[in-house]
Amino acid sequence: MTTRGGDGTATPAVKTRKPRSSRTGRATMADVAERVGISAITVSRAFKRPELVMPELRQRILDTAQSMGYVPNQAASALASARSMTVAVLIPSMTNMVFVETLAGIHDMLLPRGYRALIGVTHYSPEEEERLIRTYLQFQPDGILLTGTDHTPVARTYLSALASPTVHMMELLDDPDSLSVGCSQEEGGRLMTTHLLERGYRRIGFVAVQLDPRTLARLDGYRHALEEAGLYDEARVWRLPDPSSIHLGAAMIDRLMAENTDCDAVFFCNDDLAQGALFQCQRRGIRVPDQLAVAGFNDLPASAWTTPTLTTVATPRYAIGRHAAAMLLDLMDGKEPPQRRLDLGLTFIAREST
Amino acid sequence: MTTRGGDGTATPAVKTRKPRSSRTGRATMADVAERVGISAITVSRAFKRPELVMPELRQRILDTAQSMGYVPNQAASALASARSMTVAVLIPSMTNMVFVETLAGIHDMLLPRGYRALIGVTHYSPEEEERLIRTYLQFQPDGILLTGTDHTPVARTYLSALASPTVHMMELLDDPDSLSVGCSQEEGGRLMTTHLLERGYRRIGFVAVQLDPRTLARLDGYRHALEEAGLYDEARVWRLPDPSSIHLGAAMIDRLMAENTDCDAVFFCNDDLAQGALFQCQRRGIRVPDQLAVAGFNDLPASAWTTPTLTTVATPRYAIGRHAAAMLLDLMDGKEPPQRRLDLGLTFIAREST
DNA sequence: GGCGATACTGTTAGCGCTAACCTTGACGGC
DNA sequence: GCCGTCAAGGTTAGCGCTAACAGTATCGCC
Numbered sequence: 001m002t003t004r005g006g007d008g009t010a011t012p013a014v015k016t017r018k019p020r021s022s023r024t025g026r027a028t029m030a031d032v033a034e035r036v037g038i039s040a041i042t043v044s045r046a047f048k049r050p051e052l053v054m055p056e057l058r059q060r061i062l063d064t065a066q067s068m069g070y071v072p073n074q075a076a077s078a079l080a081s082a083r084s085m086t087v088a089v090l091i092p093s094m095t096n097m098v099f100v101e102t103l104a105g106i107h108d109m110l111l112p113r114g115y116r117a118l119i120g121v122t123h124y125s126p127e128e129e130e131r132l133i134r135t136y137l138q139f140q141p142d143g144i145l146l147t148g149t150d151h152t153p154v155a156r157t158y159l160s161a162l163a164s165p166t167v168h169m170m171e172l173l174d175d176p177d178s179l180s181v182g183c184s185q186e187e188g189g190r191l192m193t194t195h196l197l198e199r200g201y202r203r204i205g206f207v208a209v210q211l212d213p214r215t216l217a218r219l220d221g222y223r224h225a226l227e228e229a230g231l232y233d234e235a236r237v238w239r240l241p242d243p244s245s246i247h248l249g250a251a252m253i254d255r256l257m258a259e260n261t262d263c264d265a266v267f268f269c270n271d272d273l274a275q276g277a278l279f280q281c282q283r284r285g286i287r288v289p290d291q292l293a294v295a296g297f298n299d300l301p302a303s304a305w306t307t308p309t310l311t312t313v314a315t316p317r318y319a320i321g322r323h324a325a326a327m328l329l330d331l332m333d334g335k336e337p338p339q340r341r342l343d344l345g346l347t348f349i350a351r352e353s354t
Numbered sequence: 355m356t357t358r359g360g361d362g363t364a365t366p367a368v369k370t371r372k373p374r375s376s377r378t379g380r381a382t383m384a385d386v387a388e389r390v391g392i393s394a395i396t397v398s399r400a401f402k403r404p405e406l407v408m409p410e411l412r413q414r415i416l417d418t419a420q421s422m423g424y425v426p427n428q429a430a431s432a433l434a435s436a437r438s439m440t441v442a443v444l445i446p447s448m449t450n451m452v453f454v455e456t457l458a459g460i461h462d463m464l465l466p467r468g469y470r471a472l473i474g475v476t477h478y479s480p481e482e483e484e485r486l487i488r489t490y491l492q493f494q495p496d497g498i499l500l501t502g503t504d505h506t507p508v509a510r511t512y513l514s515a516l517a518s519p520t521v522h523m524m525e526l527l528d529d530p531d532s533l534s535v536g537c538s539q540e541e542g543g544r545l546m547t548t549h550l551l552e553r554g555y556r557r558i559g560f561v562a563v564q565l566d567p568r569t570l571a572r573l574d575g576y577r578h579a580l581e582e583a584g585l586y587d588e589a590r591v592w593r594l595p596d597p598s599s600i601h602l603g604a605a606m607i608d609r610l611m612a613e614n615t616d617c618d619a620v621f622f623c624n625d626d627l628a629q630g631a632l633f634q635c636q637r638r639g640i641r642v643p644d645q646l647a648v649a650g651f652n653d654l655p656a657s658a659w660t661t662p663t664l665t666t667v668a669t670p671r672y673a674i675g676r677h678a679a680a681m682l683l684d685l686m687d688g689k690e691p692p693q694r695r696l697d698l699g700l701t702f703i704a705r706e707s708t
Numbered sequence: 709g710g711c712g713a714t715a716c717t718g719t720t721a722g723c724g725c726t727a728a729c730c731t732t733g734a735c736g737g738c
Numbered sequence: 739g740c741c742g743t744c745a746a747g748g749t750t751a752g753c754g755c756t757a758a759c760a761g762t763a764t765c766g767c768c
Binding site: 023024025026069071072073074075076077078079082084094095097100101103104107116117118119121134135137138139140157158161162245246247250275276279280282283301302304305306307 | 378380429433438451471489493512515600636
């Protein structure tokens with residue numbers, strides 16, 4: 001109390017000084033400005049519009065900010081500028097590699113431009129998507145990336161009432177007002193089925209799980225191709241709402257055997273299942289492709305390594321993520337993207353299993 | 355201009371009315387309040403502290419808000435309340451199932467409590483982690499979840515200068531000031547090696563990739579176990595900085611054969627690699643486990659289905675995510691969590707490959 | 709020498725929300 | 739009848755930042 005009086009004794013009459021840092025204990029822009037001896041707006045510009053500040057001063061500001069541990073407050077910035085620099089991304093699942101790689105494409109495109117992704121997982125449920133849209137709208141995202149085209153009416157209302165640009169990934173939309181990047185799942189189903197027909201298979205089964213719109217589109221492609229060949233038979237289609245897994249694929253082989261089906265080939269709606277099927281065929285001594293051909297979809301890494309290797313269709317998911325993000329960046333800049341509907345195609349990969 | 359004059363003609367002298375909606379076109383709390391005929395704070399309470407508003411009025415507020423498409427502005431809320439309701443989560447990789455499942459645990463714990471996760475991917479680089487920490491601090495997260503304990507000095511400074519509670523996942527920390535949830539990777543390596551020794555293998559190799567701290571800890575466990583048995587030989591350890599993949603595992607089998615190593619068992623630092631190794635052994639006609647035993651780590655789904663099935667160690671990653679998030683929730687509530695260091699253990703899974 | 713152009717920095721006023729305090733009215737107990 | 743209490747809602751101020759406009763030098767040019 002006598003010698004080391006602290007602030008109180010040192011500046012008894014001076015009370016002009018503003019609080020050194022905010023309520024939260026963090027340094028604010030005003031703190032940095034005061035320390036450098038300039039106004040807050042110049043600090044703001046040093047960060048956001050560097051070309052407007054003399055290089056020397058700018059450096060001094062950055063150094064001071066660093067030494068004070070100053071970090072800009074994103075909430076305040078968003079509030080004042082009406083730009084959140086945030087993009088909301090909704091995907092159906094995180095455990096499905098397909099969407100994770102799409103995310104990687106999105107990140108690689110957005111981060112260098114200063115945008116951040118807010119990731120939401122819908123678990124393939126439009127209702128959950130609606131809930132997530134509501135939640136994420138609170139962040140006033142500058143843009144939105146959605147998976148698929150299956151949204152609830154309320155979700156559509158939110159999105160259309162909103163100014164934020166939106167791009168749909170995976171499926172392609174025909175509506176000229178909407179933007180979409182993806183590939184035709186129906187064509188994928190058709191491609192694979194045609195391949196199986198060409199290889200001489202005639203009793204081709206289809207296993208659909210999860211029953212999300214993309215799976216059903218593949219099923220459509222399969223059905224159309226077989227109908228055209230006059231070989232479609234509803235009895236060879238299995239529809240299960242369960243999530244996809246290796247386990248389920250293996251179980252399906254058991255079921256096919258138990259039911260004594262006459263399939264000479266089975267087209268699984270994705271690679272997880274097909275891999276499980278291959279594993280189980282190996283266990284049970286079912287010769288693939290002689291006794292039974294197996295086909296998948298998506299080309300997961302392991303599909304090139306199973307015994308036998310798996311015939312599948314590769315989807316350009318990383319590219320879909322990149323292009324969707326690029327399209328969104330254009331929109332957020334107020335530019336019209338080169339195209340509103342971008343089909344990135346599919347790659348058919350014939351391997352040993354067919 | 356004559357009959358349907360709109361606002362202008364309807365209220366020529368009245369200019370007290372505030373703008374109907376903000377700059378961004380979105381309805382604001384004030385808009386909702388005006389419509390209901392109350393003040394903004396009551397609207398705020400109707401959302402955040404419902405027990406303070408009469409149920410009837412509250413319902414009227416919520417209905418009106420809904421009909422106007424009102425969504426609270428998170429940035430304004432965060433600024434005014436100094437609470438962002440956001441948790442920053444940093445993980446090394448999104449393509450690695452281990453971290454994705456950890457994320458799922460975190461989500462399941464945080465979302466019901468109203469918190470949102472901001473996910474950052476460090477790509478196993480402390481420098482990138484530092485960059486991400488800086489970026490995400492702008493969001494004033496109420497809490498932070500980090501993977502591992504390998505942070506740059508600058509990152510440590512940021513974190514300690516910060517008030518935000520932080521929990522470390524995966525590795526366990528001995529420092530009593532830090533909070534961590536995980537399991538002992540070293541013990542995992544030791545467990546597996548001991549198992550191989552018990553099965554009679556004497557020339558056990560180890561393949562380490564990525565070389566992140568967790569991999570190196572497993573290697574330590576392996577080394578210690580072998581040293582105790584007097585069987586450690588540096589020549590049987592392969593260290594590769596490449597990311598883990600099935601492909602690399604297969605390539606390693608080729609390399610082991612080419613180098614004519616004398617290993618009777620190989621412990622791969624994770625299941626991706628081990629699966630690739632099993633696939634390649636099958637291709638090359640190497641009998642597992644008779645000719646060569648193969649072991650993995652993490653227990654990925656496919657490991658129960660390969661031929662032969664893979665001996666591995668299951669890590670409680672989902673539980674790690676949940677518990678880390680729970681610990682963080684306690685901290686954010688100002689409570690002391692039951693324990694500051696939570697070891698969730700490991701499960702050894704013996705299968706056919708050893 | 710006066711005028712405009714250019715380059716840099718400052719002032720003012722809010723963004724939309726909530727913490728902290730304040731008002732109002734109803735009720736009850738002695 | 740007075741006072742305290744409580745419930746329900748309102749007022750005020752300000753979170754930390756930036757848009758929009760406003761200076762103030764400096765320079766060049768006719």
